[in-house]
Amino acid sequence: MNTIAYQQLAANYTAELATIDAELATIFNESVQAIAVDLNEVEFTGWLKAGMQIARNLPDTPQVSINYFRNSKQILHLSDQITVIRCADIALELAHRSPELATSFLQATPFFLLDCKSIDLKTWSDMGSRMCSDSWKSVALAKTFFTLSHHLLERTSTAAFKNLAGVITELSRQSVELATICLQQAAAIFHSLHEDNHLSFLDLAKAMVKNNWVNAWLYFERAPELLRRFQPSESGAFLSLIAAMVNKGCPEPFTLFEEISHALSQIEGIEHGELRHMAQRLVSISPTAAAEFLKSAPFVRERVPRKAMRQWLELGLEKADADIGLKIEAGDKLEAFFRLQSVTADRALALLSGRVEFEQAGNLLRLYGQALAGEKVRVQPISHLVNRGLGWSSETRATTEGTVIYVPPYIDLFGDLNSNLQIFKVCIAHQSGRITFGSFDFQYGEDGTYIKSSVTQRRPVTATKAIVPMQRFFDLFQGRHLIAGLFSLVEDHRIDCCVHSEYPGLRKWLSRVKTHEISQRPRLLELGLRQAFVENLLRASLHHFESIRWPVSLKPMLVSALGALKIVTRPEATIQDTAEIATHLYDLALDIPNIPASSIGDEWIGIEATNLPDEFTRPDVKTMLKATDLTGIAEIDYENPVPPDFYGDLKPELVQTLNALRDNPALEKPTLEQIQAMLENSVEVENVDADTIVEQIEMDTPGIITDATTDEFDAEAEVIPPTDAAEIINWSTYDEWDFRANDYLTAWCQVGERVVVEGKLEYYEETLKRHSGLVRDVRRQFEMMRPESQRLLKNLEDGHEIDLDKAIQFFIDKKAGVGPQARFYSRRDKIERSVAVAFLLDMSGSTDETINDPGTSPQHVSQPGTVSVDADNPGKKIIDLEKESTVLIIEALEAIGDTYGIYGFSGYGRQDVSFHVIKEFDQILDDTVKKRIDSIKPLRSTRMGAAIRHTNSKLLDCPAKVKILMLISDGRPQDHGYGDNRGDHEYAIRDTKQALIESKQEGIVPFLITVDKEGHDYLKEICGDIGYEVVADIESLPHRLPTIYKYLATKA
Amino acid sequence: MDQNFTLIQIEDFRITEQPFYLPLADEVALFESAYNQHLPVLLKGPTGCGKTRFVEYMSWRLHRHVGNRDEDGVPLVTIACHEDLTASDLVGRYLLEGANTRWIDGPLTRAVKVGAICYLDEIVEARKDTTVLIHPLADHRRILPIEKRGELLHAADGFLLVMSFNPGYQSVLKDLKHSTRQRFIAIEFGYPNREQESEIIRKESNCTEEIAKHLAKLGEKVRHLKSHGLAEGVSTRLLVYAGKLIADGIHPLRACLTAVVWALTDDAEVQQAIHEVVLSIFEE
Incomplete structure (x- = not known):
C-alpha cells in the first residue's frame, strides 16, 4: 500500500476529525503523511483506529488525540508500532482519570523512550497514575512526574527511579504540594549526589516520610548541602545508618540528620568511617544512643585522642551491659551515657581525656588555693574576670588581681588526669605566690634586699600624676611596653623560685611543665635581635639554659643580663629587687637594635649557667655592635615574648x-x-x-x-x-536522678534561694484569732511533749545519790550471804530535746485552686472536728490552707521549742527552681517571719527533687540530733522538662523518690503530706517505706499537721 | 611481783623535769603575776595549741623558780571535765567501809588543801550546776564549801584555779556562764607562727630542721582552710605527731596522711585538698 492509498484511507476520517477540532484534522493529516512510509497496511490501520478511538472517546479534549498523532512518528522511531498502540491504550486509560494527564503522558513518552532503561511503558504510566487521586493537585503532580521522568532517568538508576516514585507517591498521600516540591528537587539531588548514594538517600527519604513527613521537603531541599559535610565516600553509608535509626524509632528525622551532619562537619573526614562503624554497633541496641554518640562525638573528640574513641564506645557498652542485670533498659542507659548526661559518662570521659575541667575539680582547687594563699583568697575560672571587662581578655591564661586566683577552664597538657591536676596546682601555686610573695606590693623608691633603688636617677617621661607606685615606676620609661614585659619576666622568675623553694613537692611538676613550655618556644633566628635577647632571658627563667643561643660577639651583653636575672633567685629577693633588675635589663635591651636575628652573621653560641656575675655589669654595647657590621639592616617591630602559660598574665599596674x-x-x-x-x-x-x-x-x-x-x-x-x-538570689546546683539511665544528671538543677517579701502582720494575727480554740488545743498537746529537764535513773552501781531503801536492802542481803549486786545509787540525767524540722510548702500554680467548689471537689465538705471554711470567704484556696497550717504549726513548735525552718518552692524548668525562705532554722519568730507568711502565694511548677535536695542540705547544717523534713503538696511533682514531656510523670516521681532516699541516707526523716485525693496512686510509688499521708479532707490539714508532726517527732 | 609502775596521790603530783614550752608572748609573766595575787586563770585557745603544756610548764616554773614561798613546790591537780562530772566527783563523797561510812576528799578538795594548781581542762564540758561550785573558790573568799560535811575549807596559800576551754567549736549551749567566766583572768592562745611552730615541732619530735619547717608550713596552709571545710585548724600536737612518725622512719607523705589528713576530717574532698597541699610541700 502506497502513501496515496494511506491518504485516501485517512481522508475518510479527516472530515470526522474536523468536526471535533480543526487543528486535530490538520495534525492528523500531517501525521499520516509522516508515518505512512513506516507501516504496512495492517499496522497503519491499527494505528489509525487507535487514534480514532481516542478522538471519538474524548471529543471534548482533542488535545489527547492531537498529541497521539503528533508524537506517533517519534515513538515509532524509538520503538515499534505495537508500542504506539499501547501508548494509545494507556492514554485512553489515563484520560479516564484526567485527559490532561493523558496528554502529559503522550508528550513525555518520546523523551521517556529515549532512555527508559528497563522500565516498561505500562509500569511507568502506573507510577504516575498511582500519584494521582481525585484532586487537580495530584493530577499536576503526576504530570510533573511524566515530564521530569526523562531528566531523572538520565541521572539515576532504574531502582532509584522506582524508589523515588514510591516515596513521592507515599508523600502525596499526606501532602501533594510537598510531594511536588520534593519531586522537583529530586533531579538536582541526583545530580549532586554520587549515583551510589541515591538508594541510601531514598531509604532515608522513605523513613522520613513514614516517620515525620512534614520535614521531608526540608530533607529534599537541604540534603545536598548537608551531605557535603560528610566524607564523600561515607555519605551513602551515613544516610543508610540514619535511615536505620529513624526506622527503629528515632524521632524528628530531619533534625537528627541535620545534627549528625553538623557534628561530623566538626570532625576530620578521615575519621567519619570509624565513627560510623561504631555508631552501627549501637543502632541494634539503641538507635537513639547511636544518634547521641554521633552528636556528642565532636565534644568527646576534642577531649580524647582519635584512638580512644573506640574505648569511649566500649566504656558506654560496658556500662549498659553492667546494668542489664539491674533490669534497666540498656538503651536508656546508653542514651544518657552518650548524651553526656550521666556521672558515669563524665567519669569515663575524664578518664579517657585526662583533661581536668575546673567545673569538675572546682571545689578541690578552691580549697587548695585557699590553703596556699589564705582563707580570704578565692579561686575562680578566668571567664569571670574577662566578663567583668576590667582589662583582662585572655580566656585561657591564669592570673590574679590580688584577691581572687583566676584559672583556665581546663588543663589538658598531658594525657592523664593526675598530671593535669598537678599542673592546675602549679598554676594556682604560682598565682598564690604572687599574692603571698608580694608581686603587687611595689613601693616607689624603696630599696630591695639586694639592690638599692635607682629611681631617683631617672626622670618621668610623662607629666601625669601617677595614682599608684607601679604606674609611677613605669612612667620612668619611654619604652613602656618593653619595661612591662621585662618586669613581668623578672617577677615571674622570682615567684617561680619562691614557689620552687616553698613547695618542694611541686618541683617535679614544675620541671615537667617547663620542659613542655620550652618545646613550645619560637625559634630564635625568626625573631628580632632584641626580642631574641629577651626570649633568652625567658628561657633562663625556665631553668633551660641549654636552649639559649646568642651571637658570640654580643656574649658579654647576655651574660650581664643573666647575671642580673640570677639575683632574684636569692631567697630574700623582693619586688623592689625585681624592679631594679628589670630597669637594668631595660637599659641593656634598649641598646640592642631589633634587626632580624638571622641577619647577624655571627656564630650563635650557648651560655653556661655557671660563672655568671653576681652583680650588675654594664658591657660596652656600642663597641661590640661596631664590631658587627649591621649597616643597612632595618629594625622590625618589637613584641615581648609570650610568657609561658603556667606563669599566666601579670598586670601589676x-x-x-x-x-x-x-x-x-x-x-x-x-x-x-x-x-x-x-x-x-x-x-x-x-x-x-x-x-x-x-x-x-x-x-x-x-x-x-x-x-x-x-x-x-x-x-x-x-x-x-x-x-x-535587685532581688538577692543565692544559687545552688544539684544533681537530678534519671531513672532511665540509672544515674545522676550532674549539676542539672539550679535552685535559686530567695527570701519571701513581707506582707501584712494582720494575716498571722487574724489566723490565730480565727482558730483560737484549735491553737490552744495544739499548744497544750505539744507542751505535753516537752521533756522534763532531768530524768532520774535508778538501780545504778554508781551515782549521785544513795537510794536508802535499796541500800538497806543491800546490807540485809549481804548479811544473809546471798551476794547481791550493789545497785543502790541513783542519778539525775539531763535530757535535751534536739529536733529540727523543715517544712517545705508547695507553692505551685495549682495551689491557687479553690477548694470549696462543690462542682469540682465533692470531698471537700466540712466534717466535725475540722476547721470550717470561712463563710465570708467562700473562695478559699489550697494555698490558704497551707498558710493556715503553717501558722498553727509555728505556734505548736514555739511551745515545744524545737528548731524549725519554713520554706516554699516553685519555679519553672531546671534552670530556675525557686526556693523561698519564710523562716530559717536559726531565725527567731519575729514580725518579719509572720509578715512573710502573708506573702506566700501560688507561683509556677513543682520540681520536688531539687527542692528536697536543697532542704536536705539546709537540714544537714543543723546540729540537731533528730531531723525531719515535712513536704506539703497538692499534687504530683511536675515541671517543664521534668520528664520527656508534660505527661511523663514517671521521671518526676522517680527523681522525687531518689531525693527522699537521699534524705533518709543523710539521717533525715522525710514525710510527705498531700491534699490530692488521688495522691495514693503516686505517693505509694514515691515513698516506698517513707511515711506519707493523703489528707483527703483538705480542710482538716491545719488540724492534722500538728498531729502528724507530734507522731513523727516522738517516733524519730 | 615486781611493780613496774609508780602510784602517787593526786595532790603529790609535781612536775620535776622542765617541760619544753616556747613562750609565744608575755603569757608566762601574766601567769606568774596572777599566781602571786591569787587570781584564777582561764586559758582560751584552739585544741592542741599548748594550753595544757603551758600549765605544766608554769607548775614546774613556779616550783623551781618562784617557789621560794613554798619549799615543797606547787603540785598540779588536773581534772578532765565531762558532762557527768558531779559536785561529789570534785568535792568528795562518803564511801561505805564495813558497816560504816568513810569520807573521801575529791580532787578539788585535795588541791585546795595542799595549795596546788587545780587545772580544770575543757571546763565547758561540765554541767553548769557543777561549775557553780567553784565560784566561792574563784573570788576573794577562796573557800570551798563541803556541803555534805557542813564544812568550809579555806584554800591553802599556793592554791590556784586554772581552767581551759576552746571557744572555737563549742556550741552556744556549751558557753560558759558569765558568773563563772568573770571570775577569771583570760589568756588567749593562738597557733604559734611558722618559725616558732617549727622550733616546737623539731624539739618535741626530734625530726630534722627541714622536716620541722615543712610541717610548720603545712600547719599554716591547712589552717587557712578553717571554716572552709575544716571546723578547726590542724593542731601543733598533730604536727608534732607527724614529726615523730617521720623521725622514726615513716615516709613524710605517709606520716602526714595519718597524722594530719585523716586525723583532721572525714570529708573526702577536704581530705583530698589537704593531701594535695601535703604533696606540694613534701617530695614523693
Whole structure:
C-alpha cells in the first residue's frame, strides 16, 4: 500500500476529525503523511483506529488525540508500532482519570523512550497514575512526574527511579504540594549526589516520610548541602545508618540528620568511617544512643585522642551491659551515657581525656588555693574576670588581681588526669605566690634586699600624676611596653623560685611543665635581635639554659643580663629587687637594635649557667655592635615574648590601681581623668577602652572615684541601676536522678534561694484569732511533749545519790550471804530535746485552686472536728490552707521549742527552681517571719527533687540530733522538662523518690503530706517505706499537721 | 611481783623535769603575776595549741623558780571535765567501809588543801550546776564549801584555779556562764607562727630542721582552710605527731596522711585538698 492509498484511507476520517477540532484534522493529516512510509497496511490501520478511538472517546479534549498523532512518528522511531498502540491504550486509560494527564503522558513518552532503561511503558504510566487521586493537585503532580521522568532517568538508576516514585507517591498521600516540591528537587539531588548514594538517600527519604513527613521537603531541599559535610565516600553509608535509626524509632528525622551532619562537619573526614562503624554497633541496641554518640562525638573528640574513641564506645557498652542485670533498659542507659548526661559518662570521659575541667575539680582547687594563699583568697575560672571587662581578655591564661586566683577552664597538657591536676596546682601555686610573695606590693623608691633603688636617677617621661607606685615606676620609661614585659619576666622568675623553694613537692611538676613550655618556644633566628635577647632571658627563667643561643660577639651583653636575672633567685629577693633588675635589663635591651636575628652573621653560641656575675655589669654595647657590621639592616617591630602559660598574665599596674581604689580608703581619691590617663598609658589593658573599665570600677564600688567633672559622665552614671534594689538570689546546683539511665544528671538543677517579701502582720494575727480554740488545743498537746529537764535513773552501781531503801536492802542481803549486786545509787540525767524540722510548702500554680467548689471537689465538705471554711470567704484556696497550717504549726513548735525552718518552692524548668525562705532554722519568730507568711502565694511548677535536695542540705547544717523534713503538696511533682514531656510523670516521681532516699541516707526523716485525693496512686510509688499521708479532707490539714508532726517527732 | 609502775596521790603530783614550752608572748609573766595575787586563770585557745603544756610548764616554773614561798613546790591537780562530772566527783563523797561510812576528799578538795594548781581542762564540758561550785573558790573568799560535811575549807596559800576551754567549736549551749567566766583572768592562745611552730615541732619530735619547717608550713596552709571545710585548724600536737612518725622512719607523705589528713576530717574532698597541699610541700 502506497502513501496515496494511506491518504485516501485517512481522508475518510479527516472530515470526522474536523468536526471535533480543526487543528486535530490538520495534525492528523500531517501525521499520516509522516508515518505512512513506516507501516504496512495492517499496522497503519491499527494505528489509525487507535487514534480514532481516542478522538471519538474524548471529543471534548482533542488535545489527547492531537498529541497521539503528533508524537506517533517519534515513538515509532524509538520503538515499534505495537508500542504506539499501547501508548494509545494507556492514554485512553489515563484520560479516564484526567485527559490532561493523558496528554502529559503522550508528550513525555518520546523523551521517556529515549532512555527508559528497563522500565516498561505500562509500569511507568502506573507510577504516575498511582500519584494521582481525585484532586487537580495530584493530577499536576503526576504530570510533573511524566515530564521530569526523562531528566531523572538520565541521572539515576532504574531502582532509584522506582524508589523515588514510591516515596513521592507515599508523600502525596499526606501532602501533594510537598510531594511536588520534593519531586522537583529530586533531579538536582541526583545530580549532586554520587549515583551510589541515591538508594541510601531514598531509604532515608522513605523513613522520613513514614516517620515525620512534614520535614521531608526540608530533607529534599537541604540534603545536598548537608551531605557535603560528610566524607564523600561515607555519605551513602551515613544516610543508610540514619535511615536505620529513624526506622527503629528515632524521632524528628530531619533534625537528627541535620545534627549528625553538623557534628561530623566538626570532625576530620578521615575519621567519619570509624565513627560510623561504631555508631552501627549501637543502632541494634539503641538507635537513639547511636544518634547521641554521633552528636556528642565532636565534644568527646576534642577531649580524647582519635584512638580512644573506640574505648569511649566500649566504656558506654560496658556500662549498659553492667546494668542489664539491674533490669534497666540498656538503651536508656546508653542514651544518657552518650548524651553526656550521666556521672558515669563524665567519669569515663575524664578518664579517657585526662583533661581536668575546673567545673569538675572546682571545689578541690578552691580549697587548695585557699590553703596556699589564705582563707580570704578565692579561686575562680578566668571567664569571670574577662566578663567583668576590667582589662583582662585572655580566656585561657591564669592570673590574679590580688584577691581572687583566676584559672583556665581546663588543663589538658598531658594525657592523664593526675598530671593535669598537678599542673592546675602549679598554676594556682604560682598565682598564690604572687599574692603571698608580694608581686603587687611595689613601693616607689624603696630599696630591695639586694639592690638599692635607682629611681631617683631617672626622670618621668610623662607629666601625669601617677595614682599608684607601679604606674609611677613605669612612667620612668619611654619604652613602656618593653619595661612591662621585662618586669613581668623578672617577677615571674622570682615567684617561680619562691614557689620552687616553698613547695618542694611541686618541683617535679614544675620541671615537667617547663620542659613542655620550652618545646613550645619560637625559634630564635625568626625573631628580632632584641626580642631574641629577651626570649633568652625567658628561657633562663625556665631553668633551660641549654636552649639559649646568642651571637658570640654580643656574649658579654647576655651574660650581664643573666647575671642580673640570677639575683632574684636569692631567697630574700623582693619586688623592689625585681624592679631594679628589670630597669637594668631595660637599659641593656634598649641598646640592642631589633634587626632580624638571622641577619647577624655571627656564630650563635650557648651560655653556661655557671660563672655568671653576681652583680650588675654594664658591657660596652656600642663597641661590640661596631664590631658587627649591621649597616643597612632595618629594625622590625618589637613584641615581648609570650610568657609561658603556667606563669599566666601579670598586670601589676592594673592590680595596684584596683586594690588601691577598693582597699585603701585613706588613699586620696583619684579623679576620673587620672584613672583614664593611667589606663590609656598602661600596656596591661587589653581590648577594653579606658571608659569601660572606669564604668566597671564604679559599678563594682560606687563612689570610689571622685565625682566626674564632665557632665557626660554624670549622665552615664545615672543610667547605672542601684544594685541593692535587685532581688538577692543565692544559687545552688544539684544533681537530678534519671531513672532511665540509672544515674545522676550532674549539676542539672539550679535552685535559686530567695527570701519571701513581707506582707501584712494582720494575716498571722487574724489566723490565730480565727482558730483560737484549735491553737490552744495544739499548744497544750505539744507542751505535753516537752521533756522534763532531768530524768532520774535508778538501780545504778554508781551515782549521785544513795537510794536508802535499796541500800538497806543491800546490807540485809549481804548479811544473809546471798551476794547481791550493789545497785543502790541513783542519778539525775539531763535530757535535751534536739529536733529540727523543715517544712517545705508547695507553692505551685495549682495551689491557687479553690477548694470549696462543690462542682469540682465533692470531698471537700466540712466534717466535725475540722476547721470550717470561712463563710465570708467562700473562695478559699489550697494555698490558704497551707498558710493556715503553717501558722498553727509555728505556734505548736514555739511551745515545744524545737528548731524549725519554713520554706516554699516553685519555679519553672531546671534552670530556675525557686526556693523561698519564710523562716530559717536559726531565725527567731519575729514580725518579719509572720509578715512573710502573708506573702506566700501560688507561683509556677513543682520540681520536688531539687527542692528536697536543697532542704536536705539546709537540714544537714543543723546540729540537731533528730531531723525531719515535712513536704506539703497538692499534687504530683511536675515541671517543664521534668520528664520527656508534660505527661511523663514517671521521671518526676522517680527523681522525687531518689531525693527522699537521699534524705533518709543523710539521717533525715522525710514525710510527705498531700491534699490530692488521688495522691495514693503516686505517693505509694514515691515513698516506698517513707511515711506519707493523703489528707483527703483538705480542710482538716491545719488540724492534722500538728498531729502528724507530734507522731513523727516522738517516733524519730 | 615486781611493780613496774609508780602510784602517787593526786595532790603529790609535781612536775620535776622542765617541760619544753616556747613562750609565744608575755603569757608566762601574766601567769606568774596572777599566781602571786591569787587570781584564777582561764586559758582560751584552739585544741592542741599548748594550753595544757603551758600549765605544766608554769607548775614546774613556779616550783623551781618562784617557789621560794613554798619549799615543797606547787603540785598540779588536773581534772578532765565531762558532762557527768558531779559536785561529789570534785568535792568528795562518803564511801561505805564495813558497816560504816568513810569520807573521801575529791580532787578539788585535795588541791585546795595542799595549795596546788587545780587545772580544770575543757571546763565547758561540765554541767553548769557543777561549775557553780567553784565560784566561792574563784573570788576573794577562796573557800570551798563541803556541803555534805557542813564544812568550809579555806584554800591553802599556793592554791590556784586554772581552767581551759576552746571557744572555737563549742556550741552556744556549751558557753560558759558569765558568773563563772568573770571570775577569771583570760589568756588567749593562738597557733604559734611558722618559725616558732617549727622550733616546737623539731624539739618535741626530734625530726630534722627541714622536716620541722615543712610541717610548720603545712600547719599554716591547712589552717587557712578553717571554716572552709575544716571546723578547726590542724593542731601543733598533730604536727608534732607527724614529726615523730617521720623521725622514726615513716615516709613524710605517709606520716602526714595519718597524722594530719585523716586525723583532721572525714570529708573526702577536704581530705583530698589537704593531701594535695601535703604533696606540694613534701617530695614523693
